[in-house]
Amino acid sequence: MGTGQARRGNTRRRIQDAALELFSAHGYEKTSLREIAERLDVTKAALYYHFKTKEDIVIGLFEDAAQPIDELLAWGREQPRTTETRTELVRRYAEALRNAESLFRFVHENQATVRDLSIGEIFKRRVRELFDLLKDPDAELVDQMRCLTAVHALHAGQFTVQHVEGDPEEKREAILRVATELVTAANPPHRRPARPDSAQTESP
Amino acid sequence: MGTGQARRGNTRRRIQDAALELFSAHGYEKTSLREIAERLDVTKAALYYHFKTKEDIVIGLFEDAAQPIDELLAWGREQPRTTETRTELVRRYAEALRNAESLFRFVHENQATVRDLSIGEIFKRRVRELFDLLKDPDAELVDQMRCLTAVHALHAGQFTVQHVEGDPEEKREAILRVATELVTAANPPHRRPARPDSAQTESP
Amino acid sequence: MGTGQARRGNTRRRIQDAALELFSAHGYEKTSLREIAERLDVTKAALYYHFKTKEDIVIGLFEDAAQPIDELLAWGREQPRTTETRTELVRRYAEALRNAESLFRFVHENQATVRDLSIGEIFKRRVRELFDLLKDPDAELVDQMRCLTAVHALHAGQFTVQHVEGDPEEKREAILRVATELVTAANPPHRRPARPDSAQTESP
Amino acid sequence: MGTGQARRGNTRRRIQDAALELFSAHGYEKTSLREIAERLDVTKAALYYHFKTKEDIVIGLFEDAAQPIDELLAWGREQPRTTETRTELVRRYAEALRNAESLFRFVHENQATVRDLSIGEIFKRRVRELFDLLKDPDAELVDQMRCLTAVHALHAGQFTVQHVEGDPEEKREAILRVATELVTAANPPHRRPARPDSAQTESP
DNA sequence: GATGAATGAGACTTCATTCAT
DNA sequence: TATGAATGAAGTCTCATTCAT
Numbered sequence: 001m002g003t004g005q006a007r008r009g010n011t012r013r014r015i016q017d018a019a020l021e022l023f024s025a026h027g028y029e030k031t032s033l034r035e036i037a038e039r040l041d042v043t044k045a046a047l048y049y050h051f052k053t054k055e056d057i058v059i060g061l062f063e064d065a066a067q068p069i070d071e072l073l074a075w076g077r078e079q080p081r082t083t084e085t086r087t088e089l090v091r092r093y094a095e096a097l098r099n100a101e102s103l104f105r106f107v108h109e110n111q112a113t114v115r116d117l118s119i120g121e122i123f124k125r126r127v128r129e130l131f132d133l134l135k136d137p138d139a140e141l142v143d144q145m146r147c148l149t150a151v152h153a154l155h156a157g158q159f160t161v162q163h164v165e166g167d168p169e170e171k172r173e174a175i176l177r178v179a180t181e182l183v184t185a186a187n188p189p190h191r192r193p194a195r196p197d198s199a200q201t202e203s204p
Numbered sequence: 205m206g207t208g209q210a211r212r213g214n215t216r217r218r219i220q221d222a223a224l225e226l227f228s229a230h231g232y233e234k235t236s237l238r239e240i241a242e243r244l245d246v247t248k249a250a251l252y253y254h255f256k257t258k259e260d261i262v263i264g265l266f267e268d269a270a271q272p273i274d275e276l277l278a279w280g281r282e283q284p285r286t287t288e289t290r291t292e293l294v295r296r297y298a299e300a301l302r303n304a305e306s307l308f309r310f311v312h313e314n315q316a317t318v319r320d321l322s323i324g325e326i327f328k329r330r331v332r333e334l335f336d337l338l339k340d341p342d343a344e345l346v347d348q349m350r351c352l353t354a355v356h357a358l359h360a361g362q363f364t365v366q367h368v369e370g371d372p373e374e375k376r377e378a379i380l381r382v383a384t385e386l387v388t389a390a391n392p393p394h395r396r397p398a399r400p401d402s403a404q405t406e407s408p
Numbered sequence: 409m410g411t412g413q414a415r416r417g418n419t420r421r422r423i424q425d426a427a428l429e430l431f432s433a434h435g436y437e438k439t440s441l442r443e444i445a446e447r448l449d450v451t452k453a454a455l456y457y458h459f460k461t462k463e464d465i466v467i468g469l470f471e472d473a474a475q476p477i478d479e480l481l482a483w484g485r486e487q488p489r490t491t492e493t494r495t496e497l498v499r500r501y502a503e504a505l506r507n508a509e510s511l512f513r514f515v516h517e518n519q520a521t522v523r524d525l526s527i528g529e530i531f532k533r534r535v536r537e538l539f540d541l542l543k544d545p546d547a548e549l550v551d552q553m554r555c556l557t558a559v560h561a562l563h564a565g566q567f568t569v570q571h572v573e574g575d576p577e578e579k580r581e582a583i584l585r586v587a588t589e590l591v592t593a594a595n596p597p598h599r600r601p602a603r604p605d606s607a608q609t610e611s612p
Numbered sequence: 613m614g615t616g617q618a619r620r621g622n623t624r625r626r627i628q629d630a631a632l633e634l635f636s637a638h639g640y641e642k643t644s645l646r647e648i649a650e651r652l653d654v655t656k657a658a659l660y661y662h663f664k665t666k667e668d669i670v671i672g673l674f675e676d677a678a679q680p681i682d683e684l685l686a687w688g689r690e691q692p693r694t695t696e697t698r699t700e701l702v703r704r705y706a707e708a709l710r711n712a713e714s715l716f717r718f719v720h721e722n723q724a725t726v727r728d729l730s731i732g733e734i735f736k737r738r739v740r741e742l743f744d745l746l747k748d749p750d751a752e753l754v755d756q757m758r759c760l761t762a763v764h765a766l767h768a769g770q771f772t773v774q775h776v777e778g779d780p781e782e783k784r785e786a787i788l789r790v791a792t793e794l795v796t797a798a799n800p801p802h803r804r805p806a807r808p809d810s811a812q813t814e815s816p
Numbered sequence: 817g818a819t820g821a822a823t824g825a826g827a828c829t830t831c832a833t834t835c836a837t
Numbered sequence: 838t839a840t841g842a843a844t845g846a847a848g849t850c851t852c853a854t855t856c857a858t
Binding site: 009011042043044045046048049050 | 817818819820821
Binding site for chain 4: 434435436437438514516517518519520521523524532536539549550552553554556557560561563564565568569571572574578579582583585586587590
């Protein structure tokens with residue numbers, strides 16, 4: 001594993017890996033099956049033995065990655081809607097993103113494409129569901145936006161962070177913290193007066 | 205005038221408009237010059253009279269849209285680095301985005317494409333500069349992430365808001381408010397020397 | 409003249425010059441009217457004011473260059489068919505080629521093109537006529553080939569000489585000499601024995 | 613089998629044949645891939661399965677034709693630099709040209725094109741090497757030109773012979789003889805010590 | 817489990833040319 | 838004397854996909 005190439009019997013996996021790498025690097029449309037095949041030193045026809053269409057490769061990729069997210073959402077649905085749950089949801093979601101970084105970068109950077117890629121809808125539904133778990137059902141608009149922004153932060157943060165210096169791990173933590181704060185602020189612990197005018201959050 | 209006429213002399217504009225609409229709706233690669241030409245009822249060759257390449261159409265689009273942003277950044281650079289300035293920067297940036305909504309949606313949803321589209325770098329630099337104006341030069345990592353998230357919120361917020369119900373105008377305002385809060389939180393008005401751990405932000 | 413550009417009233421000439429330069433450098437088909445126009449800082453349409461078609465530009469070029477050759481051939485026809493005449497024909501032809509070097513390089517290097525360019529036939533006829541003047545009407549095959557080779561030497565020699573070192577002027581003279589010898593050898597002054605073993609040609 | 617191809621279906625060869633025929637008849641640029649494909653009753657895409665670009669077709673053609681010439685040159689390099697060798701070189705070269713007549717006609721009549729066709733340089737080098745083998749290293753300018761003219765005669769002679777009447781075979785022989793004479797004349801068998809030029813190099 | 821050969825559609829691009837102004 | 842705007846035809850090339858072997 002790792003850098004070595006094991007050719008026997010796992011071509012399917014290898015195709016997916018190569019495809020993901022290229023899709024994520026150059027975009028879906030700009031990556032041709034020829035490129036993928038060449039990188040694996042196979043013929044294009046071989047790809048068609050394993051996948052019915054180009055889109056199918058992407059679908060396969062998603063199926064693998066969707067499971068952790070689905071489990072996370074399932075877990076979330078069964079928890080009490082507390083701050084702790086939400087915090088944990090955010091934390092776990094960030095981790096899931098991290099484990100399938102290339103795939104999510106791909107989705108993030110090819111939204112126009114993903115949108116009509118059949119998995120687009122599937123993906124959107126997941127995000128929507130997460131969003132619903134994070135926000136209070138009766139949340140005001142601003143609070144909804146806080147949650148949405150938290151999700152965006154997690155999504156985009158992973159990739160656009162290049163122009164911020166620092167240790168990747170620390171950056172990840174920082175993003176997580178910002179996202180957590182946003183979600184927390186969107187769900188005031190007891191009562192309504194408190195508006196997360198974050199200025200006062202900071203005053204002792 | 206209207207649909208049929210207005211042909212003489214403004215074809216260039218019309219091409220840009222049609223292109224932007226299609227690029228923003230279906231993505232850059234999935235929009236063919238044939239489609240653009242057909243929509244305008246001209247030949248593909250006519251497009252090439254006005255633009256040297258497909259990419260050139262996008263470049264033209266950017267040149268038009270870049271100016272307001274450049275002016276904003278220029279303005280920003282000459283202001284004192286106060287909370288008011290930053291708030292105003294955010295407000296004006298949101299407005300600029302709004303005025304070129306299609307273009308920014310296009311950029312947002314075709315990042316993989318835009319990245320190697322020559323304007324990618326240009327665009328990135330703009331964002332980077334805004335980011336620099338919003339954050340304190342010595343800001344800690346979390347605060348930097350707050351600013352970054354604010355920018356993301358503005359960018360993504362414009363488009364991903366579909367699954368939040370409510371009046372578009374109000375949603376926009378809500379996003380603006382979240383972004384403003386993030387930036388404000390990232391630049392505490394008079395932070396005490398304190399410990400180098402921004403942790404206290406969280407303590408009540 | 410020379411390097412300066414005189415724009416007034418001589419656009420036609422300038423077009424021809426630019427065209428010839430480009431045709432001769434890159435070939436006829438690979439030179440587009442756009443290129444010619446750009447080099448002159450005019451529009452393509454301007455070319456069409458002066459020339460009816462692309463081919464017409466070439467025709468114009470030929471008309472100018474043909475005259476000296478025609479005069480030469482006319483002169484040749486009226487001379488006695490002596491060695492001196494032939495020698496002089498070769499000498500003058502070489503000079504004519506030299507004065508229209510670009511044009512002849514163009515013809516030489518674009519034969520496949522020139523062949524169906526309407527002037528192709530015209531040009532061929534000139535060469536044929538020269539050939540007829542150089543060779544004896546009843547010449548044997550070998551002698552005909554000598555003459556033909558002499559003509560080829562003059563044509564090709566001008567351009568393919570790059571990989572021979574030496575002063576251009578001297579090279580030209582050398583070619584002329586070889587061509588002259590060939591023609592002379594092809595027309596033995598009195599009788600058949602003499603074969604142009606050039607060694608002896610050189611001995612006083 | 614040779615290199616190992618020539619499987620069932622010799623489309624590759626057929627493409628080359630058709631291409632050569634058309635290139636040689638109408639010129640490289642005026643021959644479109646559509647024409648080639650149509651003549652073979654395959655799609656253009658099929659051509660691209662066998663050749664990466666249009667230019668690649670020509671390159672393939674050359675690779676096949678270059679071998680005999682290379683062998684000839686290799687042979688030449690190992691022979692003593694005698695009159696016999698040179699005569700034999702000329703004879704064999706003429707034969708090689710004959711065996712790949714279409715290709716050489718193509719090269720001859722499309723020089724402007726061939727020049728920037730990547731094989732241009734390759735081809736030029738071959739000719740240069742032949743030239744070097746034919747001429748004495750210290751030959752005077754005139755003698756160099758004799759050799760050059762001999763090569764030109766062989767090249768051009770094959771095609772421009774139309775306006776000389778006679779049996780093709782005899783014409784070919786005549787050209788060969790002229791070329792041989794030129795080369796022989798350029799390398800006098802036993803030139804006397806004479807003037808201080810290279811002549812003495814040849815004296816025993 | 818894969819390849820070799822091919823296809824049909826369509827992409828971007830360039831060209832010579834025209835014509836009203 | 839020229840230009841601005843446009844066109845129709847064609848060109849080279851790439852792509853996802855298929856299918857017999």
